[in-house]
Amino acid sequence: MRIVSGEFGGRRLKAVPGMKTRPTTDKVKESIFNMIGPYFSGGTALDxxxxxxxxxIESVSRGMEHAVIIDRQYQAIKTITDNVAVAKQPEKFEIKKGDSNxxxxxxxSSxxxxxxxxxxxxxxxxxxxxDINKLVELNLLADDAVIVCETNQEAKLPxxxxxFKLWKRQDYGITEVSIYRGE
Known part of the structure; x- marks a missing residue:
């Protein structure tokens, strides 16, 4: 795994040890960002x-100003911390351990x-x-936000x-990427 493009492009990232996570492949990651960007002029991302x-990390490498990353697993938080260190700009990231809800x-929201x-x-x-409905209810998404959903083929998102309306959908084997944009 690596950072595909942007300011931190080419740097290697670690995967979370064990079988509890399924990292996005570089091919899918590159396709996602080519569909939504591929580069940004500021903004804040939430993972x-x-x-x-x-x-x-890829979103910040490509121009997002800041990213908040949430995970509840200890091993994931440790890996995220190590991977953020690879970017050498930890001030652009906020890592939170716990249940996303x-x-x-x-x-x-202010x-x-x-x-x-x-x-x-x-x-x-x-x-x-x-998750999306809750973020909208809490007024945490910009009106024109872009939402990237990575699922398996069985998810059948509306x-x-x-x-937020479906903008693009692409299949990558067992993985499906659905992208929504705010109106």
């Missing part, structure tokens, strides 16, 4: 199921609006629609979630 932190309940939402939950725990 609710950080895993290795690769998607959030509990953490977002305590975020202040201080933070996310421009990019990265959702790659464990395939067996598909609650993407519920064409519209709250004020």
């Amino acid at each position: 609710l199921y950080g895993g290795s932190g690769g998607l959030a 509990q953490i977002i309940d305590h975020m202040d 201080k933070t609006k996310f421009d990019l939402l990265l959702l790659d939950p464990p395939y067996k725990q598909q609650k993407i629609v519920k 064409d519209e979630i709250d004020n």
Whole structure:
């Protein structure tokens, strides 16, 4: 695994040890960012199921100003911390350990609006629609936010979630990427 492009491009990232996470392949990561960017001029990203932190780190490498990465597993948090160190700009990242729902309940929408939402939950725990609805309810997403959902083929996400409409959908073997944009 590596950072594909941008300021930190080419640097190697670690995967979370064990079988509890499934890192996004470099090919899928590159495709995702080519579909949504490929580069950004500022903004804030939220990765609710950080895993290795690769998607959030890639977003900052490509121009996001800041990224918040959440995961509840100790090994994932350790790996994210190590991978953020590879970027050599830790001030651009905020790493939070815990349940994503509990953490977002305590975020202040007057201080933070996310421009990019990265959702790659464990395939067996598909609650993407519920997560998006909660973030909208808490007013944590910018009106024109982009939402990237990485699922398996069985997830069958709808064409519209709250004020966000399906923009692009692409299959990569067992992985499906659905991208939504705010109206």
